[in-house]
Amino acid sequence: MNIADITPQTRVSGHYLVLRKEVRQGGRAGSFLDLTLCDATGRVSAKVWDNAAAISEQFQQGDVIEVSAAAETYRDELQLRLEKIRALSPDEANPSDFLPRSGKDLAALERGLVETVKSIENPHLHALLLNLFKDPDFRRDFVTAPAAKALHHSYIGGLLEHTTEVVELCGKVVEVFPALDRDLLIAGAILHDIGKLEELSWQTSFEYTDRGQLLGHLVMGEQRMRLEADRIEGFPEHLRLLLSHMILSHHGVYEYGSPKLPMTAEAIALHHAEDLDAKVNMFLGQIAVAREQGRKWTERHFLLQRALYAGPGEGEGEGDEGQG
Amino acid sequence: MNIADITPQTRVSGHYLVLRKEVRQGGRAGSFLDLTLCDATGRVSAKVWDNAAAISEQFQQGDVIEVSAAAETYRDELQLRLEKIRALSPDEANPSDFLPRSGKDLAALERGLVETVKSIENPHLHALLLNLFKDPDFRRDFVTAPAAKALHHSYIGGLLEHTTEVVELCGKVVEVFPALDRDLLIAGAILHDIGKLEELSWQTSFEYTDRGQLLGHLVMGEQRMRLEADRIEGFPEHLRLLLSHMILSHHGVYEYGSPKLPMTAEAIALHHAEDLDAKVNMFLGQIAVAREQGRKWTERHFLLQRALYAGPGEGEGEGDEGQG
Amino acid sequence: MNIADITPQTRVSGHYLVLRKEVRQGGRAGSFLDLTLCDATGRVSAKVWDNAAAISEQFQQGDVIEVSAAAETYRDELQLRLEKIRALSPDEANPSDFLPRSGKDLAALERGLVETVKSIENPHLHALLLNLFKDPDFRRDFVTAPAAKALHHSYIGGLLEHTTEVVELCGKVVEVFPALDRDLLIAGAILHDIGKLEELSWQTSFEYTDRGQLLGHLVMGEQRMRLEADRIEGFPEHLRLLLSHMILSHHGVYEYGSPKLPMTAEAIALHHAEDLDAKVNMFLGQIAVAREQGRKWTERHFLLQRALYAGPGEGEGEGDEGQG
Amino acid sequence: MNIADITPQTRVSGHYLVLRKEVRQGGRAGSFLDLTLCDATGRVSAKVWDNAAAISEQFQQGDVIEVSAAAETYRDELQLRLEKIRALSPDEANPSDFLPRSGKDLAALERGLVETVKSIENPHLHALLLNLFKDPDFRRDFVTAPAAKALHHSYIGGLLEHTTEVVELCGKVVEVFPALDRDLLIAGAILHDIGKLEELSWQTSFEYTDRGQLLGHLVMGEQRMRLEADRIEGFPEHLRLLLSHMILSHHGVYEYGSPKLPMTAEAIALHHAEDLDAKVNMFLGQIAVAREQGRKWTERHFLLQRALYAGPGEGEGEGDEGQG
Amino acid sequence: MNIADITPQTRVSGHYLVLRKEVRQGGRAGSFLDLTLCDATGRVSAKVWDNAAAISEQFQQGDVIEVSAAAETYRDELQLRLEKIRALSPDEANPSDFLPRSGKDLAALERGLVETVKSIENPHLHALLLNLFKDPDFRRDFVTAPAAKALHHSYIGGLLEHTTEVVELCGKVVEVFPALDRDLLIAGAILHDIGKLEELSWQTSFEYTDRGQLLGHLVMGEQRMRLEADRIEGFPEHLRLLLSHMILSHHGVYEYGSPKLPMTAEAIALHHAEDLDAKVNMFLGQIAVAREQGRKWTERHFLLQRALYAGPGEGEGEGDEGQG
Amino acid sequence: MNIADITPQTRVSGHYLVLRKEVRQGGRAGSFLDLTLCDATGRVSAKVWDNAAAISEQFQQGDVIEVSAAAETYRDELQLRLEKIRALSPDEANPSDFLPRSGKDLAALERGLVETVKSIENPHLHALLLNLFKDPDFRRDFVTAPAAKALHHSYIGGLLEHTTEVVELCGKVVEVFPALDRDLLIAGAILHDIGKLEELSWQTSFEYTDRGQLLGHLVMGEQRMRLEADRIEGFPEHLRLLLSHMILSHHGVYEYGSPKLPMTAEAIALHHAEDLDAKVNMFLGQIAVAREQGRKWTERHFLLQRALYAGPGEGEGEGDEGQG
DSSP states (O other), X not given: OOGGGOOTTSEEEEEEEEEEEEEEEOSTTSEEEEEEEEXXXXXXXXXXXXXXXXXXXXXXXXXXXXXXXXEEEETTEEEEEEEEEEEOOTTTOOGGGGSOBOSSOHHHHHHHHHHHHHTOOSXXXXXXXXXXXXXXXXXXXXXXOOSOSSSSSOSBTHHHHHHHHHHHHHHHHHHHOTTSOHHHHHHHHHHTTTTHHHHEEOSSSOEEOHHHHHHOHHHHHHHHHHHHHHTSTTOOHHHHHHHHHHHHHTTOSGGGTOSSOOOSHHHHHHHHHHHHHHHHHHHHXXXXXXXHTTOSXXXXXXXXXXXXXXXXXXXSOOOOOOOO | OOGGGOOTTSEEEEEEEEEEEEEEEOSTTSEEEEEEEEETTEEEEEEEOSSHHHHHTTOOTTOEEEEEEEEEEEXXXXXXEEEEEEEOOTTXXXXXXXXXXXXXXXXXXXXXXXXXXXXXXXXXXXXXXXXHHHOHHHHHHHHHXXXXXXXXXXXXXXXXXXXXXXXXXXHHHHHHOTTSOHXXXXXXXXXXXXXXXXXXXXXXSOEEOHHHHHHOHHHHHHHHHHHHHHTSTTOOXXXXXXXXXXXXXXXOSGGGTOSSOOOSHHHHHHHHHHHHHHHHHHHHHHHHHHHHTTOSBOOOBTTXXXXXXXXXXXXXXXXXXXXX | OOGGGOOTTSEEEEEEEEEEEEEEXXXXXSEEXXXXXXXXXXXXXXXXXXXXXXXXXXXXXXXXXXXXXXXXXXXXXXXXXXXEEEEOOTTTOOGGGGSXXXXXXXXXXXXXXXXXXXXXXXXXHHHHHHHHHHOHHHHHHHHHOOSOSSSSSOSBTHHHHHHHHHHHHHHHXXXXXXXXXXXXXXXXXXXXXXXXXXHEEOSSSOEEOHHHHHHOHHHHHHHHHHHHHHTSTTOOHHHHHHHHHHHHHTTOSGGGTOSSOXXXXXXXXXXXXXXXXXXXXXXXXXXXXHHHTTOSBOOOBTTXXXXXXXXXXXXXXXXXXXXX | OOGGGOOTTSEEEEEEEEEEEEEEEOSTTSEEEEEEEEETTEEEEEEEOSSHHHHHTTOOTTOEEEEEEEEEEETTEEEXXXXXXXXXXXXXXXXXXXXXXXXXXXXXXXXXXXXXXXXXXXXXXXXXXHHHHHOHHHHHHHHHOOSOSSSSSOSBTHHHHHHHHHHHHHHHHHHHXXXXXXXXXXXXXXXXXXXXXXXXXXXXXXXEOHHHHHHOHHHHHHHHHHHHHHTSTTOOHHHHHHHHHHHXXXXXXXXXXOSSOOOSHHHHHHHHHHHHHHHHHHHHHHXXXXXXXXXXXXXXXXXXXXXXXXXXXXXXXXXXXXXX | OOXXXXXXXXXXXXXEEEEEEEEEXXXXXXXXEEEEEEETTEEEEEEEOSSHHHHHTTOXXXXXXXXXXXXXXXXXXXXXXXXXXXXXXXXXOOGGGGSOXXXXXXXXXXXXXXXXXXXXXXXXXXXXXXXXXXXXXXXXXXXXXXXXXXXXXXXXXXXXXXXXXXXXXXXXXXXXXXXXXXXXXXXXXXXXXXXXXXXXXXXXXXXXXXXXXXXXHHHHHHHHHHHHHHTSTTOOHHHHHHXXXXXXXXXXXXXXXXXXXXXXXXXHHHHHHHHHHHHHHHHHHHHHHHHHTTOSBOXXXXXXXXXXXXXXXXXXOOOOOOOO | OOGGGOOTTSEEEEEEEEEEEEEEEOSTTSEEEEEEEXXXXXXXXXXXXXXXXXHHTTOOTTOEEEEEEEEEEETTEEEEEEEEEEEOOTTTXXXXXXXXXOSSOHHHHHHHHHHHHHTOOSHHHHHHHHHHHHOHHHHHHHHHOOSOSSSSSOSBTHHHHHHHHHHHHHHHHHHHOTTSOHHHHHHHHHHTTTTHHHHEEOSSSOEEOHHHHHHOHHHHHHHHHHHHHHTSTTOOHHHHHHHHHHHHHTTOSGGGTOSXXXXXXXXXXHHHXXXXXXXXXXXXXXXXXXXHTXXXXXOOBXXXXXXXXXXXOTTSOOOOOOXX
């Protein structure tokens, strides 16, 4: 049973990934097991009220478990009371199948991106990008990676989705400003976040790797791009420099870890297109959650430093009774 | 003779607008007249070395003058040595014809924007925008106003150009994120800077009005939009609120004078599209100036806090000899 | 029984407003009801240990309830153990009577403010303000509204109290600086926060309205003032501009949502008088709470980013044993 | 002839203090002498076109000179063309008589402040302040010192004027908030800037002393206060602590050199009263200068980061032709 | 039994200081006692599950208690289940013996510092420092005080340890930059934090004193130094000024409470040496804790705004499985 | 004749590098040539009053010229009046011999650094560093490069001097904190600024390269280090990661272009040692300049945002007459 389909006061059975597991003091038995479960459709809180210590030893965070449970509500949120639990072996279930996943057709996005690569006329950029997409490891990772641990596009396929969107936006920006170098901007858009393939891991949950924490995806992505460029005979030094600069500066300001501010028109365009895409994705995601919960305002977001308005679209009437 | 066409060591005659006029001490005669002249194609520095005091009384800043002069170079920049000067009456020359002017076909942009207005399906937004464009004063101002005193699109027609570009970008953003309300976002894009019509004056130079300085175009634009909405029977209160919020929050952060941060998806999309357009316009403008002067780097920009790279496009070779 | 008069280890009965209601897991019965109650004299935490789910359905947040209870202490704070509960109908009790309320004589403050209005010599300002106070809705709201949701003067009558204090301080500032325009400054002081009447709601609790969150009281107050000015024949454009600027800039800095910095002497005087009043009110309020609890230091305040010293006044001896 | 009374195109003779003296290259003679002169009524630029080197050796910055000159205008500002110059000996003229000076009756302000001191009921504070004012050096300095080198009240008597104003404002604040300790707040207001007596020198110009630069008037003023308190038998430790805290924290924020944020109600009240007084003085001063020059806007102020509006008071009509 | 030596699933008995004591609701008996205990080797959480109210009355925070207990683990951390408790009288146990304590030989550090004092050639600085160390109260406090409440060197002897380290580093800085005044820099290093003796209390826990909170150790230390200098005949005014400046500016920036920025070479050297020492101490402390717990990353640190990498030293192999 | 040895009112002849050359309007001939000349001992301003245009064509910025001149003073600064000028060919003079140069024995510093490399016990770090120093291009550049364009150690040999000092300081830090990994910290200290070899050019003046501006020395240095590590068989991945992190994070904060904050103890130690060295070098340099000019205060420094005190060392007496 998909998590998105669970309703309160029903019986539930299914396979779920254990995102978090903690033994906590409290409850009638003195201690209980507090879990967060997920599948590709969502997350849910779950409790084991009896034999917490013993049951806790049967599986780990990152395992997939088979459960039988009762769905309840607690403080307006759904919660499972687990009654039977069985850990599945890696042969029985692949944890990564249970992570949140893009709602888009990833294969179609992938094909679209390859078409875009083919449209690049500059032979060096064309070669660089084609080589990357011919590398089966790169392609597998690029198609499955999330774009972030938590903030935006944080689901399987999120990086591909984000990259495709940034490429589309940059295409429009070139139409508006023909003085921009289209090939350079599109290549930068495709490459800007490839460092995330090394910065993040997404096997059983979305995490930073140690290298990712210590170096960051800007530096790692620029290194990867340079490696590819070095393999192409006659790749112009100056072109490599402009690409390096775009990748390193795409966060736009020092505070977000760009060691250099954008100093070319293509670099500033990429930064703003990328930021626009990430922010609109965040806003729509937050607002969708609030609307599902029937709330007019989202929770205050620690990074955005504000609550968002999820009120009715135009035409649905207002009803202003205070924010709550 | 257009200013853009003047070359050193030639004779020059023509009509130019006096942007700046100062009597300064120095020169062989003890004092001289230091001017900045412009026409729609550019600006040039000019000097009158003799009879400065007497000649200075014949015209004012904001006048158009007829001159005969010698073109020289001083410190790598073009400079006119004025020999004959005659002030033209308002009947002879309209100062606003001499201000820098968009290179785009403004009539075509205007027609395009009206087409966009017609494509809006929401009847209230459709009516509000049509009414605005039916107002001849609004339309005349909207088509001629600059988008800023100095930073970006600061030329006659700049506001129309900027608005058109933001509308185009927002159209693409809606394609990428269909969950956005297209009509609301496009209407916000068209309206976001209408306060500039009252914030700026552009008769004989680009200046802030007193009201513009004391209130700002965010508040003034929101007021103008609200006036129009109030004239439309049955304009939904909630829709007006969402438009007001978009106009007031479109600078995106408090530091740039938005009294509220964007809190809807359409508001954040508008802010980022508008910022992208302004910044790319600034970058391309700065870079073009440096390239004309044969320099690889622009001057450090006080607002951007950096110099921009105006080096050769890919394929033209590098040549790294230090920045100078 | 007033909440301010409850002492530990006694029986309590009375009518209280439910500010917050939550069912929580824990306690011997598995779940309990956790409430915050208030009346005009203060707030108190309350618990229902038995039949939480059933009892929870009998009333909502914002209702007034009749209770019989035992007063206990928990972690040095007073807490009620509720034994009997009955929800009162709106006929039986008006929730707004139970909200925290200014300790000042509000009717006297109201009379004083009207006297001040009458002392204004400028006929346009005089008319504008008199008209406002003749509007019975405005007057009712102005006399009851809090000045803020939480930070300062956050009690029924708080806006009237705050406004009166700012007017008094501005009167003194004019004495010190006779070059200031008294009528303009006093009018600005009276009008500066009238947008709060639309930004906040204070029927059953203190909340932001949706419009308040999306537009803010600076913009809303300026609009209200302008509406009034437009109704007065011959109201000078320039005077309206100066008032608009004062209202919009009274937060003094961009970071607190002023779209413009104060640029006139009256605007800067208003900002500082308003800030002084708010801050001293906050400090005295925080310190009073700590002294009631017998503590020398207040809790660290999230906005002030500091704890305040509530130690003894001079002459009462020190006793420095570390802050705890 | 007072500088304030000089008009263009007249002959001028008088005694002036030399605030600045520079030999510069230029002019017909190859070099000229560029001076700034002042007296108690204002400042004026002056030039010596001939024999600059020789004349320069006859006097120094800080000297008073007797001149005979022609008043001219240069770039809209008055300028003297000096023809005869004679340096006056200290016996002939006291430089400090030529520094800008408060327009208020300083003797009256001094008497008023002493009356305020006498009204303080707390015997220790009463004694501390009386002792200070009995010290003839302190009193002489306190009555003549400027309150700042340049920003606000930067004229002879400025500190006395500023202190008196802050005391008046604090008196009003105590009326509004009777919970404040009046004696403590008034004493803090009188003492808050006494460190300026050591931080600044004002013999021939307004300068920082080395000690002032290295320690600052907050620390120096607190030390002076403590010295006085130590001389009074039985001065309560706790009272001294509260005074020390007020003086050290009166700049209100770390960025302006307060080592501690205000943490008592009296300290926050003092900070805001002091800030209000300084800012209104700055605004009125800047605006008065612009109005004298017939300008609607002041120059952009480096510290305030804005230009101020010096437009007509209400009733005088507007006339909005752009800021220039 | 030392806290550092306790292992899970064993019996524990010993004397410990009560750092924190709270009665909390929950557990089978309805309420329980939640304690933090410490001795010189570490801290441990402890619970009393029965008779919480009665037992709570037998001792206070800051008391030393004798306990018999069972060691358990809860959420990966050690926790004591207390079974017998007896409060010890001050005669039986000195609370300060139970506070965390430097691992260094404090007597050796003390001797080393005195040797350094003797090496100072400037007779005034030599005398000032010797006098301080001859004062038995100063010496006892200086040898036992922590250097901070929580951030770095926050253990008995921490101030001595920190001071010694800063002195050592400054000694090296003088070698590298012989233009520095060695005696001045070393004296500043020894004196820079002596205000902490008054800012902190460390009898039964590490706390700020009221005076410490209201004045800060920069101002208090500068006062103490000045008192000592005043007792030495002929102590040069200028030397005292330079020392005062060093102490007041040693936090380096306004944001951390320095009323003045370092403006001499010795002051900037002291600031950086002090900051280096504090930061490396913090980093090593945080990393050591994480390594003991078998974790590769520390908790995110609120002041440092980052997690630290506690991964294996070089040669021990990596193992990058995501941060967790 | 060395520039450092020139005195006013004497005849001068010698070879100097042209750092800056401008034709300016003014002077008796209508235009003149304004130059800045330098040699290894300092800089001096120079003028050519006659035939400016013709003479200007005989040499370029970056050339070495032979001059005969008269030394004068202008505004308290030395200035040359050039009478004869001859441009030298590259065969006659090497421009880099005329750039400011470290006062230290560079060969000795170089030997010392190689000795330090040899003392590193970790075989991989030992090999990496030895290989670098065996590369003759690297060694030549490393020994001659400045450490910055302008701020600190901005002279030939400055990078070697700075690196040596940081290595020395880090050696001391390891003594104080033996838990640090000595080899790692020393290797990081040697490598931290090697990116400057590509970021700067120092043939005829100190400039940023285009690549340096667009990528920065942190990223370029990390790349260079990684290239070297890749050439060493078996170089541990984890060790390379720690070195990369140290180089990338050594600016310590995002604002100065570090894409990552220091997260290891060695990284934070390196950052602080490097910062200490740079700042003390800057302070001593600024103070030395002021003392040579007989001033007690340096000019306000744009980056440090303060003036520095260059007053007399202790024992030389004070003399506090205001800062001027």
